[in-house]
Amino acid sequence: MNALPLELHAQIFEFACTDDGTTARSLSLVSRYVRDVSEPYRYQSLSISGLEQMNELVTRLNVTPHHLRRIRHLFLSDWAHAQVKERVVPCSDDDLDRYELEKTAALRIITLAAPTVETLVVVSSCPYTGPSLLGALFSTPMPRLAELSVHGFYPFPQVPRSMPRLERLHLSGHRNPHGLLQLGALDAACPSLVHLRISGLVAASSFAEELRSAVLSQADDPSLQSSAFRPSLPARLQTVAVEARAPPSRKGGAPRGLRLMHDKMLASLWELEGRSDSSCSPAVSVLEMEDERDMYSLLKSGWSDRLATREALC
Incomplete structure (x- = not known):
């Protein structure tokens, strides 16, 4: 470990941090040196689902300098997988307030990721806030996507x-x-x-x-020739x-x-x-x-597979 230059360690950590964020979190616990060298890649690849995870990430990103929060690959779901699989959508006042909080957190993450994100999956399961969330997504400039x-x-x-x-x-x-x-x-x-x-x-x-x-x-x-539209x-x-x-x-x-x-x-x-x-x-x-599929799981696994393929080709 000590025989390798810092630049090579940084390159190794960059390639290692291409999963759902687990590797980056683990590296930050190894040693102070490893944490410091891998810090630029801590948020490089993330899988975030549900309000609790979204709020935690927003809190961290809000106090992280721009050059250390370069999100390149992101899977984002407004609901956790267990909530997605539920057939009945609650609609009490408290539930509706929660849905707005979920949308706000998701939009904040999308905004922070937009300048650097390259691969992005957004699963918007809430029928009350989904269209406006996805509309905001499509209106957000993403120059590297x-x-x-x-x-x-x-x-x-x-x-x-x-x-x-x-x-x-x-x-x-x-x-x-x-x-x-x-x-x-x-x-x-x-x-x-x-x-x-x-x-x-x-x-x-x-x-x-x-x-x-x-x-x-x-x-x-x-x-079709006569159709202006x-x-x-x-x-x-x-x-x-x-x-x-x-x-x-x-x-x-x-x-x-x-x-x-x-x-x-x-x-x-x-x-x-x-x-x-x-x-x-x-x-x-x-x-x-023939049957309705679990799009949350399919999109997440597809994102992981595509990410592995992209990095292998680099």
């Missing part, structure tokens, strides 16, 4: 160049995000986007048609992955009208997928999911 995954009832990114380096975007939690591709808003907000993934679609026939209009060229579909995709986009979830069923199965709309959506999406072998760009892939 390369990968973003969002789960919740999200509004659409539209602030020009708010995420100029974003290459991978995963949107989950909106059954029918009709309007996402209108007026070039997605291209304006994320001009470097290469991979787009949209999960949880149910009976979203209007969005499927919107995606079809955006993907197919005017030469392929002359009827034709949906469009980011210019650099190469792939669109769409995940459809089976409609919610009651005792006798899904309502007939809902089932018909879902089938119409799938037909449009499969048509686009079938064109992916031709000159159609970007390539569209479609995946059907």
Whole structure:
């Protein structure tokens, strides 16, 4: 240990602190020297869930100098996993006050992380504060962000160049995000986007048609030439992955009208997928999911896996 220069120790600690924050916390307890050398990487990679963890982190970050709170990789959930899995959302006055506190803490963390964050997952499970939280997220400039995954009832990114380096975007939690591709808003907000993934679609026939209009060229579909508001995709986009979830069923199965709309959506999406072998760009892939999935766990594990891959390639 003593034979290695400080610069090499710092580089080792930087590569080591790429998990959920456990390694950085452990290093701070080894010795005073290790704590001091690893301090710039203490908040480099974090997994934060629920009000208690969010408040603790905000308290620490508020008294930490800017150069020591460089958050590069962040998984953030307004609710802890156990709360996410609950089927009933309490709505007493005390509960509503707590939800506002959760949103405030989450927004503070997002604001502090925004200048340096590179990979970000935000799970917004509260139906009362989720849309405004995610709306604020999409309005926050993040100049270094390369990968973003969002789960919740999200509004659409539209602030020009708010995420100029974003290459991978995963949107989950909106059954029918009709309007996402209108007026070039997605291209304006994320001009470097290469991979787009949209999960949880149910009976979203209007969005499927919107995606079809955006993907197919005017030469392929002359009827689109006269539309001044034709949906469009980011210019650099190469792939669109769409995940459809089976409609919610009651005792006798899904309502007939809902089932018909879902089938119409799938037909449009499969048509686009079938064109992916031709000159159609970007390539569209479609995946059907039978059951509702635990998106908290899936996004967290995916974030960890992607982070390990990114660091291995560095």
